[in-house]
Amino acid sequence: MKTSQTKLLVTKCLLFSLLLSATFFLLFSLQTTAGPPPSAGADLRIRPGYSSYEAYIQKQLNKTLNPKLRKVWTTRDWDRKIQVFANFFDGLKQKQLLFNDSKALCIGARVGQEVEALRRVGVSDSVGIDLVPYPPLVLKGDFHHQPFDNETFDFEFSNVFDHALYPNHFVGEIERTLKPSGVCVLHVALSRRGDKYSANDLYSVTPLKALFSRSELVHVRTVDGFGLDTEVVFRKRI
Numbered sequence: 522m523k524t525s526q527t528k529l530l531v532t533k534c535l536l537f538s539l540l541l542s543a544t545f546f547l548l549f550s551l552q553t554t555a556g557p558p559p560s561a562g563a564d565l566r567i568r569p570g571y572s573s574y575e576a577y578i579q580k581q582l583n584k585t586l587n588p589k590l591r592k593v594w595t596t597r598d599w600d601r602k603i604q605v606f607a608n609f610f611d612g613l614k615q616k617q618l619l620f621n622d623s624k625a626l627c628i629g630a631r632v633g634q635e636v637e638a639l640r641r642v643g644v645s646d647s648v649g650i651d652l653v654p655y656p657p658l659v660l661k662g663d664f665h666h667q668p669f670d671n672e673t674f675d676f677e678f679s680n681v682f683d684h685a686l687y688p689n690h691f692v693g694e695i696e697r698t699l700k701p702s703g704v705c706v707l708h709v710a711l712s713r714r715g716d717k718y719s720a721n722d723l724y725s726v727t728p729l730k731a732l733f734s735r736s737e738l739v740h741v742r743t744v745d746g747f748g749l750d751t752e753v754v755f756r757k758r759i
């Protein structure tokens with residue numbers, strides 16, 4: 522009688538401790554697997570919904586060719602934006618990242634306000650590219666396949682990174698066409714989302730650091746650039 526009671530107690534204790542350790546094991550493993558670690562991939566997300574590259578280009582063209590927008594860009598916005606860009610570029614000249622004799626490219630330049638600003642601050646050899654040309658400031662060109670030879674530019678600027686469907690090609694083409702020691706300045710939005718024409722969403726500079734594999738990070742700073750909040754500067758390695 523006594524021994525069977527002891528046996529029952531022992532069995533109960535054994536079962537209880539087994540249950541307890543199983544619970545701890547489960548909690549522990551849940552805690553260690555809960556949520557993936559922050560990675561570059563999580564901070565750069567390509568928007569879904571483009572059935573083909575052609576469909577993507579068509580959508581981008583819809584914005585670029587919008588006659589109302591083009592009118593605003595070339596009239597109401599023109600002087601104000603050129604002034605803001607000119608201040609940005611003057612600041613980059615003071616930091617010795619841009620010079621009057623730099624050969625400069627503006628990527629996704631629309632009607633070329635930034636190109637005009639570069640020329641006004643003395644960087645005379647500057648040009649833009651976009652899907653739709655706007656001569657003489659902007660040539661026709663897709664930033665996923667820049668129409669330039671390797672090592673052409675000393676300086677490249679873009680504020681349309683969010684429009685890249687293939688960010689690795691966008692950056693790869695910049696690094697291909699920059700001369701060794703050439704400088705790339707990007708204005709991006711980290712704290713707000715782009716419009717419906719954006720093809721990706723960026724949440725930190727970490728993915729950019731990974732994409733610019735042939736360059737060194739020069740600086741990251743906060744700016745107030747037409748809805749874009751962050752300036753990221755890279756210098757291509759020699």
Ligand SMILES: *[C@@H]1O[C@H](CO)[C@@H](O)[C@H](O)[C@H]1NC(C)=O
Pocket residue numbers: 576579580583
């Ligand atoms: C582009 O705009 C045209 C006319 O405004 C419209 O018919 C077409 O569906 C649009 N295409 C895309 C990809 O948004």
Ligand SMILES: *[C@@H]1O[C@H](CO)[C@@H](O)[C@H](O)[C@H]1NC(C)=O
Pocket residue numbers: 621641642643644
């Ligand atoms: C660069 O160009 C600007 C505008 O033309 C001029 O005022 C400035 O003196 C030039 N700077 C140098 C270092 O030549």
Ligand SMILES: *[C@@H]1O[C@H](CO)[C@@H](O)[C@H](O)[C@H]1NC(C)=O
Pocket residue numbers: 671696697
């Ligand atoms: C241009 O650069 C790319 C990579 O940056 C390289 O694969 C290619 O061979 C180069 N082309 C020429 C003509 O040097």
